[in-house]
Amino acid sequence: MVLDDLGSSLRGTLDDLRGKSRIDKADVDEVVKQIQRSLLQADVDVGLVMGLSDSIKDRALNEEPVAGTTARDQVLKIVYEEMVGLVGDSTEIPLESQTIMLAGLQGSGKTTTAAKIAWWFSKKGLRPAVIQTDTFRPGAYDQAKQMCERAEVDFYGDPDGNDPVEIAREGLEATADAEVHIVDTAGRHALESDLIDEIEEIDTVVDPDLSLLVLDAAIGQGAKQQAQEFEESIGVGGVIITKLDGTAKGGGALTAVNETESSIAFLGTGETVQDIERFEPNGFISRLLGMGDLKQLSERVERAMAETQAEDEDWDPEDIMKGSFTLKDMKKQMEAMNRMGPLDQVLDMIPGFGGGIMDQLPDDAMDTTQDRMRQFEVIMDSMTDEEMENPQSVTSAQIERIARGSGTEEETVRELLSQHKMMDQTLNQFKGMGDGDMQRMMKKMQKGGGGGGLGGMGPFG
Numbered sequence: 207m208v209l210d211d212l213g214s215s216l217r218g219t220l221d222d223l224r225g226k227s228r229i230d231k232a233d234v235d236e237v238v239k240q241i242q243r244s245l246l247q248a249d250v251d252v253g254l255v256m257g258l259s260d261s262i263k264d265r266a267l268n269e270e271p272v273a274g275t276t277a278r279d280q281v282l283k284i285v286y287e288e289m290v291g292l293v294g295d296s297t298e299i300p301l302e303s304q305t306i307m308l309a310g311l312q313g314s315g316k317t318t319t320a321a322k323i324a325w326w327f328s329k330k331g332l333r334p335a336v337i338q339t340d341t342f343r344p345g346a347y348d349q350a351k352q353m354c355e356r357a358e359v360d361f362y363g364d365p366d367g368n369d370p371v372e373i374a375r376e377g378l379e380a381t382a383d384a385e386v387h388i389v390d391t392a393g394r395h396a397l398e399s400d401l402i403d404e405i406e407e408i409d410t411v412v413d414p415d416l417s418l419l420v421l422d423a424a425i426g427q428g429a430k431q432q433a434q435e436f437e438e439s440i441g442v443g444g445v446i447i448t449k450l451d452g453t454a455k456g457g458g459a460l461t462a463v464n465e466t467e468s469s470i471a472f473l474g475t476g477e478t479v480q481d482i483e484r485f486e487p488n489g490f491i492s493r494l495l496g497m498g499d500l501k502q503l504s505e506r507v508e509r510a511m512a513e514t515q516a517e518d519e520d521w522d523p524e525d526i527m528k529g530s531f532t533l534k535d536m537k538k539q540m541e542a543m544n545r546m547g548p549l550d551q552v553l554d555m556i557p558g559f560g561g562g563i564m565d566q567l568p569d570d571a572m573d574t575t576q577d578r579m580r581q582f583e584v585i586m587d588s589m590t591d592e593e594m595e596n597p598q599s600v601t602s603a604q605i606e607r608i609a610r611g612s613g614t615e616e617e618t619v620r621e622l623l624s625q626h627k628m629m630d631q632t633l634n635q636f637k638g639m640g641d642g643d644m645q646r647m648m649k650k651m652q653k654g655g656g657g658g659g660l661g662g663m664g665p666f667g
């Protein structure tokens with residue numbers, strides 16, 4: 207994730223401020239130094255970094271802290287607000303019929319992103335279509351077609367065509383039934399003038415409502431020139447930063463946003479069609495600073511639960527709170543968990559888990575957990591319906607049979623059963639709770655009660 211180490215390096219500095227009621231210049235300088243280092247390493251433009259540093263210094267030394275807040279929380283609040291200001295608002299994407307054109311250099315991730323955006327619109331209830339006009343890169347057609355099939359969205363392309371402008375025109379006609387048209391264009395190695403001419407022609411034919419510049423997070427300072435050229439030729443309405451899962455950079459994209467006076471629309475966080483997020487400045491910076499992102503998390507949970515439920519209409523997660531919690535429910539929950547994406551990405555969104563705790567875990571801890579989940583799934587596949595419904599009555603002889611059937615150890619089967627028991631007991635406690643208790647618990651979570659994170663979103667949460 208972009209600026210990955212900012213949360214952990216800041217946390218140390220901020221922890222030193224614990225117990226202080228006022229902050230002096232040396233404290234502020236130290237905090238600003240940490241931020242500068244992280245931002246510059248992430249390729250954020252020097253001018254932007256300096257502007258941000260000055261604002262933070264000025265506010266931290268001159269603003270009166272809100273009554274009842276500690277010096278540490280006050281600094282954190284200022285850093286948070288200034289960082290949100292730096293990344294700017296999210297590009298507005300109305301949920302209505304529209305045409306979006308994607309532009310960018312070769313390999314920036316346009317084709318992948320086109321399918322991702324289409325998937326995103328389809329999940330919002332609109333009918334999207336992707337029009338592939340890349341006649342330059344062999345394989346672009348097949349790649350786009352396959353991804354659109356995976357995303358279950360309409361697709362138009364012409365594997366034998368060699369005129370992108372013509373394909374764009376035909377594509378719009380052929381997909382007239384769709385509500386949202388996403389036009390993918392070819393990328394080139396550098397900003398050759400023929401690319402610019404071509405994209406200007408496509409732009410004229412397509413007449414998009416919005417042109418988005420797709421940038422690889424690792425692009426660095428080169429982003430500035432590209433952004434300028436695209437801005438001059440087609441006008442950039444927003445930026446998409448791709449491959450944020452694979453780099454600690456991403457600052458170049460911020461420069462591009464600044465250069466084109468646009469904003470960030472989406473973030474790409476992986477290679478599959480679901481690995482796209484709407485850019486939400488507050489959540490993004492919260493996550494960066496290790497304060498979690500409850501909004502993204504709850505959206506992912508809702509989506510995963512809905513998909514799991516759609517597969518099996520007899521299963522309703524709400525029943526868990528009413529009736530008993532069986533192994534079948536646990537299996538469904540694990541399926542939903544898998545749909546939420548890699549565990550480390552999910553944990554990153556939970557307040558208190560961001561950065562800090564993850565850094566302290568051994569590198570393979572996440573793999574182990576995911577391996578274990580897979581083993582549990584295999585075990586559950588070897589169990590009978592009766593055993594799944596009543597796991598508490600499973601006997602030693604049955605455990606032996608299940609282990610043999612699933613090719614696992616008896617110990618792992620026992621572990622699954624005891625995990626189920628623990629979850630069942632925890633859920634029973636919730637069932638006895640009133641709404642007030644539940645709200646108190648949620649509040650505690652939002653404050654980052656997990657410990658280890660920056661915690662204390664209190665003053666602005």
Ligand SMILES: Nc1nc2c(ncn2[C@@H]2O[C@H](COP(=O)(O)OP(=O)(O)OP(=O)(O)O)[C@@H](O)[C@H]2O)c(=O)[nH]1
Binds near residue numbers: 318343349
């Ligand atoms: N890890 C990761 N990989 C990505 C992401 N987005 C795209 N990719 C990968 O980046 C590579 C290039 O992506 P494409 O979508 O082919 O890029 P393109 O801009 O269409 O390329 P051209 O057609 O050559 O201009 C592919 O291997 C993608 O799988 C992302 O968010 N994360």
